[in-house]
Amino acid sequence: MTDSELDLARLASLDAERASRLLHQVRAATLAGERPPVAPRPVIDASWRRMVRLGLDPDRSTVSVLLQQDELEHRRRTTVLGEVMRTLSAGLTGIADASMQIMVVTDDQGRVLWREGNPGVMRQASAICLEEGAAWSEQTTGTNAIGTALAARRPVQVHSAEHFVHSLHNWTCAAAPVHDPRDRALLGVVDVSGPASSFHPATLALVHSVAQLAEAELRERHLRTIERLRSVAAPILCRVGGRAVAVDAHGWTAAVTGMAPVDRLALPKSFRAGRVWLPRLGMCAVEPLPGGWLVRVAEAPREPEEASRVVLDLSRARRWSLSVSGPAGSWTHELSPRHAELLYVLALHPGGRSAAQLAEDVFGDRTRTVTVRAEMSRIRRNLAAVLAHRPYRFAEEVRVEVVRPEHPWDLLPHSTAPAVLGARAAGAGPGQVAVEHA
Known part of the structure; x- marks a missing residue:
């Protein structure tokens, strides 16, 4: 110095x-x-x-x-x-x-x-x-x-x-x-x-x-999420023919089949399910996975893939789930009571709901937007592939079905959400109800 x-x-x-x-x-x-x-x-x-x-x-x-x-x-x-x-x-x-x-x-x-x-x-x-x-x-x-x-x-x-x-x-x-x-x-x-x-x-x-x-x-937390994604993707990849890779939301590889492994794929900001062109792989068919995506390389020109099917199962008294299925297979995610309420409201409103509208639907108070945003952020950690935001809604490329309990009053029985109370009072029918997207 x-x-x-x-x-x-x-x-x-x-x-x-x-x-x-x-x-x-x-x-x-x-x-x-x-x-x-x-x-x-x-x-x-x-x-x-x-x-x-x-x-x-x-x-x-x-x-x-x-x-x-x-x-x-x-x-x-x-x-x-x-x-x-x-x-x-x-x-x-x-x-x-x-x-x-x-x-x-x-x-x-x-x-x-x-x-x-x-x-x-x-x-x-x-x-x-x-x-x-x-x-x-x-x-x-x-x-x-x-x-x-x-x-x-x-x-x-x-x-x-x-x-x-x-x-x-x-x-x-x-x-x-x-x-x-x-x-x-x-x-x-x-x-x-x-x-x-x-x-x-x-x-x-x-x-x-x-x-x-x-x-x-x-x-270390990221590595654990990659391991969880790998456990879901591995059995699906076993059934997939050709070249395919499972990646997380940031493009990091969890599992691969039919091709040399890559550490990470560069994903566009607007990445979504459907047919997507990626610089490294060419034209690909993309399907949602919990916490990531299944990316299948298109070996030859083909018809667009069938949109994913989402089933929101509310038929049981204390155990609710959301299942996602596509051409390559399916997976299921268990839901907490609050997340079941929010997803049920979104299923009823294909056009989407703002944070204030969801706050009124679930809490009867439009000012509780902070709580709604926090809960939706937690939901989208696993379900971002099938959920969009601004406004919050199911993605347009998925077909949503709601499986309700046999009796209307058994719909989310412990819920006090105004939207759920209204559905019970209106006598929401039993069985499977499809919610189509435009």
Whole structure:
């Protein structure tokens, strides 16, 4: 290290007063276009330059408009970061609490989804709007570990006057991005923040390690879903002639027959059942599987495949299921009472239902959209291949049949959903009822 370089180790070797004074001198000179006593760290210098280009006011407040509670809950329930919160908390919250800091987890837009740690620091954090629902991207809050880690796509520690906005100069923070191992998409950031006096250069390494541990857990969860898909696909592939492959929703291969295995297929964003052309395989016939797709290579021109048949079986008192069948075979998914209610409503409305309409159908309260979205998100984890959304509905290429109990009052007997109560009162007939799609 030369005298012209400034890094975290050098800052740590100085007493707090000298380190703060040096950082303020570096910042003031750099932003004034003058030569600083030592050069700022490259990641900080690059961020400051972005802030100047944006015209961000260093005297601005860090207060932002918080997410509404229902939107915050929706983001929490739909991000896979929620699946690794226990790992993040176990790795950081105790240490953060003991060292007078807090742990913060944001989404890929820099919105704070969770925070945990020292109660006193939590109160101080609320004073700078470092709280659930707040925005901490660089565009809203200037150079800070969360926003700069999102912008740079790398772990970042920001200390004292390295923050662009003056009101953050009494803070220190270290953040690392968390990526989805399935497609390397940026999920969000995990951060440890606290008063500048709690600064330690090793905090960044700790936060980065815990972020990598969370990614490893997500990778292990993905492998387990691939194994489950393989167990369903294997017997189907045994009956399929020619070349075929079972892939998950991200294109990762679970099982293959009649062709050399590939790790992953590139799937278009609008991937759906039916005949689809894939660059790697050519024209293919695609059928839904629980948690994925069966992709059969078309060896010669042929008539379009018969649409999948979906049977929603509500004929039993306490056990409900949804079965999907196509030319290659069939599979069945057991349903919880709530999921049976939601799918029954969708079967009654081929044109689809909005979240507000489903909330009224199931809860009698149009405002419970957060709960509906969360439940539909859980349903679509296994049934996305036969369900569409915006609005929620069964996909157009499937034929839906509802098998009801013999007596109308035995239809989902424990349900209090208005839609179900109405069907009972109307005397919904027994047997098998087809719901055709246009």
